Amino acid sequence: MSYAATIAFAGNPNSGKTTLFNALTGARQRVGNYPGITVERKEGQFNFNDLKVNIIDLPGCYSLSAYSEEELVARKVLVDERPQVVVDIVDATKLERHxxxxxxxxxxxxxxxxxxxxxxxxxxxxxRIDTARLSKLLGCPVVATAARTGLGKQELTEKALAHGRERAGKWEPLYISYGPDIDPALKTMSEKIEAGCFMTNRYPARWVALKYMEADEDVLGAGRLLGELHDELEKIVAETREHCLKTLNTVPEAIIADYRYGFINSILKQEIITREKTQEERIDISAKLDMILTNRVLGPLIMVGILYAMFFITFTVGEIPMGWLEGLFGWMAEMGTVLIPEGLVQSLVVSGIIEGVGGVMGFVPLIAIMFVMISFLEDSGYMARVAYMLDRVLRVFGLHGCSAMPFIISGGIAGGCAVPGVMATRTLRSPKEKLATLLTAPFMPCGAKLPVFLLLVAAFFSEHKAQVMFSITLFAWIMALLVSKLVRSTIIKGEPTPFVMELPPYRMPTLRGVVIHAWERAWQYVKKAGTVILAVSIILWAAMTFPGPPAEEVLQFEAQRQSVAAATLSEEQRETRLAEINNAEGQAAIRHSVAGRIGTFFEPVSQWAGFDWRTNIALVGGFAAKEVIVSTFGTAYSLGELDPEESTSLSSRLAADPTWNKYTALALIVFVLLYAPCFVTVVTMAKESSWRWALFAMTFNTALGFIFAVLIFQVGSLLS
Structure with a gap:
């Protein structure tokens, strides 16, 4: 599809860039990664006055220097894709910095x-900001907006499209003087770059010279491949650096940054910003809230209270629609049994698809409610305060305040995903703190683990659902911190780095913004259930169906049925006895299948944690995706039901199984929480660090989870 214009959205983190992007594009978005880079790429489209407009939402960054992958990606998109216009979204309350x-x-x-x-x-x-004067001084259109309410959205679109048409793809670099110590060198370098056509097909000559002066590794790496001019440029930079150190006791990068801020201040001092006289007498609402919400004593207590309230609301509100979905899938299973003739096709549809996928889909209401609350906290600005408060705790365990965000994104406030959580570790400047965070972030109760926990809690702890779910999250944080301390004291030693993070102002989230953010996450969950989980469920159904029991064993069960039919029994006794035989035959069939043999193979070891062969099958499938654990249980207990009369929900089947008790459930909860991350997370960990560390995480996490599961089950068994 061709578009009348492509607009790139740039801006600092917490500038409201994503909110404005969502306000314009709504649901007409697609999300992926930039080619070869694990940084999220968002594109959206909308129609404006019969024109089709495409928006590229660049990663949030503070500059165009290659200090982080986000900054590098933003720069490459601008240079390689050449959008017609860039809309830079700045926080009007922090104009100088942005x-x-x-x-x-x-x-x-x-x-x-x-x-x-x-x-x-x-x-x-x-x-009060004089946008007209600011526009004149900067030489570009300036529009006042409020993304949450939609203020200025129309005007911004009009001016962006008009400015793009006016410039017609022409780049006009701004010239800033960097003083007598830098300017002569930049001039010489620019002339050489221009004459040698040195990267000028991509960048302006003076800009390349600036990047050399700033020791930009990306530009330097490209320059090394282009010949001798690179060495000449580096020689000029070295001479300039030595001169600056001797005369000014600083380096060129610092001088360049100072002059840029000087340029900004020279503009802002021209009566761009005025303040009301009463401003000094007023305390900003964000400051007032922070006095309470980030207080050393009250702050952590409020944070824990908010977390507990989330689980309480989730179960209280979500129980009714969850029952509706369970009833729907139960009805679908009954209809499948009635409409499809008995045999493999019926088994595939009912046990493999409906029971497998239905077990995961049944938790959609709970997941959606939790995502709504998480989106509200993120959009309000509270999540950044959580990171700020946790810095004091995380530092004790060798981590950094910025480690809080990967933990939270991974499910530290339950419902996240370890994949973006692991990717978020790149915001940590210290490689050692990044690695410790990366290894422990998968401990958090992500959205894929939640269905497993919700299933087991509903089956064995129905009277204390919120308390148990809250305890699982606290336990995940405790384990992440203890393991971080262990690795930072042994294999990843190093001093912690200072914590610096910009706290955005508190805002009242808009209903539209919360709904869009929650919908994006919930839809990813549903889509995964309809694709990956469906595919894995069918594969596991086949693995639990074939090759089937030997013929002589089938004949034995048939003989038992004939014996019951010939016996003198009441109708009720006969039905009960036949149901027992059918259940036994179903269990035997699964045991003889490929999956059953794998589960049985591990049973001599797994039984120490209370896991039988069916649980082993589910846990092996969980390496692909944690939701598969629930779908596997659904298939396994459907193929070999203990009591067909009580098959309305999977949790009731587990609760009725004599091989299960609350200690088995607790052991499984802890093991699922800690054991190897899903396959996609492992690949992401390898990309962010190395395969050596990703494989270490798989092995170490599984061993740690099994040790805790054995302790819980064995101690619980002794106490019961």
Whole structure:
């Protein structure tokens, strides 16, 4: 599909960029990764005055220097994909700091439109910004917006499209003087770059010179491949660096940053921002809230209370729609049994598909409710405060305050996903802190593990659902911290780095924003159930069906049925006896299958943790995706039901199974929480670190989980 225009959205983290992107594109989005890079790429489309507009949502970054993968990706998209215009979304309450990225966009030469977002928050703080004067001084359109309410959305789109047409793809780099110590060197380098056509097919010559002066590894690496001019440029940089150290006791990078901020201040001092006289007498609402919510004593207590409240609300509100879904899938299974003739096709549809996928889909209401609450906390700005408060705790265990976000994203506030959680570790500057966080983030109760926990809690701890789920999350944090301390004290030694993080202002999330964010996550869960889980469920059904019991064993069961039919029994006794024989035959069939033999093979060891052969089958499938554990139980207990009269829910089947008790359930909960991450997470861990560390995580986590599961089951068995 061709578009009238492609607009790139750039901006600092917490600038409201994603909110504005969602406001414009709604559900017309697609999400993936940039080619060869594990950074999320979001694109969306919308129609404006009969024009089709495509938006690329660049990763949030503070500059265009290659200090992080996000910054590098943002720069490559601008250079390689050449969007018609870049909309730089800045926080109007932090204009000086957020304009630093805008200045670098101007220096690159791309057509820029400035969106002064959160203008409503700025006005509440008594700030008045002269957008017309700012536009004139910067030489680009400036629009005041409030992404949460949609203010300025129409004007921003109009000006972005108009500016893109006006510039017609032409880049006009901004020239900033960097003083008598830097400018002569930049001039010489620019002339040599221009004459030698040195990367000028991608970047402006002076911009390449600046990147050399800033020791940008990406540009330097590309330059090394292009010949002798690279060595000349590096020689000029070395001489300039030595001169700056001798005369100014600083390096060129620091001088360049100072002059950029000087350029920003020279603009802002021209009566761009005015304040109401009463501003000094007022305390900002965010500061007032932080006095309570980040208080050393009250803050952590409130945080724990919020976490507990989430589980309480989830179970209280979600129990009714969850019952509806369970009833729906139960009805579908009954209809499948009635409409499809008995045989392999019926078994595949009922046991493999409906019972397998239905076991996972039944938890959609609970997952959706939890995602709504998590989205509300994220959009409100509270999540950043959680990281801020946790820094004091995390530092004790050799981690960093920024480790909190990967933990939270992975499921530290239950319902996340370890894949983006592991990817989020790249925000940690220290490689050792990043590695410790990466290894322990998969301990968190992600959205894939939640159905397993919800199933077991419903079966064995129905009177204390919220308390048990809350305890699982606390236990996950405790284990992540203890293991982090262990690895940081042994195999990944090193001093912790200082914590610096920008706290966004508190905002009242919009219903639209919360719904879109929650829908994106819930839809990913549903889509996974309808694709990956469906495929794995069918494979596991086949593995639990074939090759089947030997003919002589089938004949023995048939003989038992004939014996019951010939015996003098009441109708009720006969039906009960036949049901027992059918159940026994179903269990025998699964035991003789490929999956049953695998489960039985591990049973001599797994029985120490209370896991029988059916549980082993589910756990092996869990290596592919943790939701498969539930679907496997659904298939296994459908193929060999203990009591057909009580098959309305999987949890009731587990509770009725004499081989299960609450200690078996606790052992399984802990093992699933800790054992090897799913396959996709392992691949992501390898990309973010190495296969050596990813395989270490698989082995170590599984061993750790099994040790704890054995302890829980054995101690519980002794006490019972």
């Amino acid at each position: 304009l630093y990225l805008a200045v670098q966009l101007f220096e690159l030469g791309v057509p820029v439109v400035l969106a002064l977002n959160m203008i409503d928050d700025a006005n509440k703080q008594g700030l």
